Amino acid sequence: MIELSDEEYIRVLPLLKNQAYEPVFAYSVIDHNQSGKVFVDHRENPATSLIVNSYGQYLLAGNGSDEHFMNDIVEYLLNEQNHSTYYDLYVTTPELLSLISERLAGRTVLLHRSSFTFDPSRFQNLKTTLKALPEHYVMKSMDDTLFNKYRNEMDSSYDSLWNSSQHFIERGFGYCIMMNDHFASVCNSFFVGGGYADIDIVTVDEYQKQGLATLTGAAFIEHCLKHDVVPNYNCDAGNQRSIQLATKLGFVRNYDFPMLWWHQDKIIISNYLEKFNYSNQ
Template sequence: MIKLNETDFDKVINVIEGKAKTVPTFSYSVLNNFIRGIVYTDSNTPETVLIGTESGIYFVAGKEDNQEFNDFLFDLYCQRKSKKLRFTLFSSTEYWNCLINEQFKDNIKQMSRYSFVFDNKKQFHDKNILVSDYFIRRINEELITNSPEFNEDYYKEYWGSVSNFIKNGFGYCILHKGKVVSECTSIFSSLQFSEIDIATHEDYRGLGLASIIAKTFIGHCLENDIIPRWDCDILNKSSIRLAEKLGFGNPVKYSIFV
């Protein structure tokens, strides 16, 4: 296998976009050097590609019938599992799903997710109105320190560091009496996309805060020519309802393996 230098990451764009139902945002995050990651290919003229984050999230795409590459993929899984490290694999096609199940057998579990498409013609007629004592703020280092959900550990896992998130990502939160009660942040971002991660404190659910803060996040995306993205488990009905309310539709089903 060949481990590409960062200067050669652009070689794989055509492979992943031409042979995948959906390409996860973290792949673009790595390829655009928004986060540190690794790219493996089968040759200097790539036909099969594996893109990974430092935290252990991978995306495989391209030519499927490459046994040497498939063996390498399984060996990588075994190495990480032996060290008790994360290994989450995003598949690009139904054929890859079959090959992964055949190669990994009972070692890995298949799960189904939806990737939604945002309708950039969506107009929000209701305003983001908050009652007194509630305020919207852009996420900064101080707010991350006080966050119950998207804390320093979260940004270290997905962004490598809080400082890298501040540099290359963005997010917004709602404060109530100085307390972070609802947040919408970019779990991954790239030059073109930003994937939404959202959480509301259990004591503040049912108040419409998630919708308000998500609209703030989407507004930032649109003002900066970034396409917002929404992915979730196919069984997460509340996430699906919120996605549809916010203008996300036409979900594409894909698989991950954990």
């Protein structure tokens, strides 16, 4: 495979046009906001590309006509040393999905994601009904201290998303609701690129059902609108709670699309499939 240099990443942008969902994780690599690699079949005028975000989100884009390149991609995907513990493989066309699925048969599972379009008017309607932050809770913007606290106490995977707290502050953003110096609800930018910011909302179990996720999500969206960034939302098609939250925040569910998932821990795969009702399909 040919690996492009940082300066050459923009050559694959034409392959990402007219998608039914926004692959923000791929844009984040192309825009040099988050780390990754870009592989192509031809350096000057690529027809197919594999965009690898270091977090484990991969995009296969193009026509897949180069048999040699497709074989190289399969070899790359089958080599577990190229991944941390998992990868999510997104594709840009049904034809590409068919091509790669055949080659990865038995090695990955098929999942479905729901994509959403942000509707500013719905969000404005939400703002008129938002409840005040409950007493004793405090809303804060994520600074470097809070970011380090978050990745140390709640989500160590953020080390793969952002190289440092300073990197997050420079290229990302987030909001959190605190209770006595403890996180209650957090909404961070997962990926940032192409003019979009992916939303990642987490509410600690003991603080759920108080509307906190809606409040942190609304603060995040307000930040996006103020800085000319489009908020972006997607989740597993079986995650009804997440779909309901997206709808409440002003997003319109518009498309469910397939993707392939590999994880080295088969128990995690089994639990995930059961949690989101794939076993009943």
